[in-house]
Amino acid sequence: MARPTEGAAVAAVSRSVRPAPALLDLFEALRVAHAMRDRHGMRLVRAAIARNVSTVGGAS
16 A cells, blocks of 8 residues: 655656765775674675665676
8 A cells, every 4th residue: 555655755856866875985984883782784785785786886
């Protein structure tokens, strides 16, 4: 069951382009998350690195 606000949110996000963070910044964030033993943060940053690499490197 689709929610009416979900469609509006997806439409709003697709209208704006957000620049991806630099890989060095992402790896620094991963280092900090690791130092703080933040497993959830490490998972999020790893996913962001994977997205960044796939868009920059051209691999699918």
